[in-house]
Amino acid sequence: MDGGLPRDADPARLRCLLQERTADLQRVKAEYDNYRKRVRRDRMAVREIAAANILRTLLPVLDAVDRTCAHEPMTPGLADIAHTLDTRLGALGLESFGQEGDPFDPACHEALVHHVSPDATRPTCTRILRAGYRAGPHLLRPATVEVTGPPPG
Template sequence: MDKGRLQNPDPAQLQRLLRERTADLQRVKAEYDNYRKRVRRDRMAVREIAVANVLRALLPVLDAVDRTCAQEPMTPGLKDITDTLATQLGSLGVEAFGEVGDPFDPACHDAVTHHVRPGTDELICTKILRPGYRLGLQLLRPAHVEVTGPPPPTRNPLGHERAESPPAPVRELRR
């Protein structure tokens, strides 16, 4: 007897088996397509993470070039290095941010110093100590800034008053 062959090939039974096998094949194909898409997405995510990690490692080099440009006269070699670095990082999608006058955004700025100016209603970046960098929508490094604006609120984030309260009594532990 041949394996895989029906003994009584009933047309209705053959149609049912054909539909079942077709449905099985369609499910397997859909699973495989989803798997391919998931692998492609994962590879892209790994690539983006790797690029971001390499770019984060290069940020101190950018800072050193910026400091050198600020302190030294611009020589042709230094200008070439600066221009090439800016062009290459720009082609990868790296953007510097942090300008004097920008509204302070704690999601992308680190306030190093806060100067109080009564009568203002929002914090403004008044000095950029170190620029921040983005890769598309991903923050590579926040900008370090000095801000000027209203005094901090009188309540802390937990909702308790800031007023000094006497320390809680210390109880001795008995052994």
């Protein structure tokens, strides 16, 4: 044997063995690449869920700051706190939604009051009682709204 090969080795048989080993190696490499992609995808999913959970727990703080800004005189300290909180939570992917005039969507709006108007052609958010929030694809909290829509029938 020279270099691990038998002296009477058939070249056709050696080519066949080489092809088998190459195919095995390619299969193992493909499995490893798939594993790496799956781990990366799972890590990103865990990161998104963790960020969404943290943001969800901070929503009452954000609501308290918003209420304070709406009902108290705006001091430089309060303005700085509100701006910093909005900036930092926005950097984590927090987005508020819910504007007057938005079409009512039960998937992301929670209607507390419904008004009927003969002029309305579709249900529309006419007053935002509490902003809704999402982080990426995750709905953290629906917007609480008053809705005006057409008469039934």
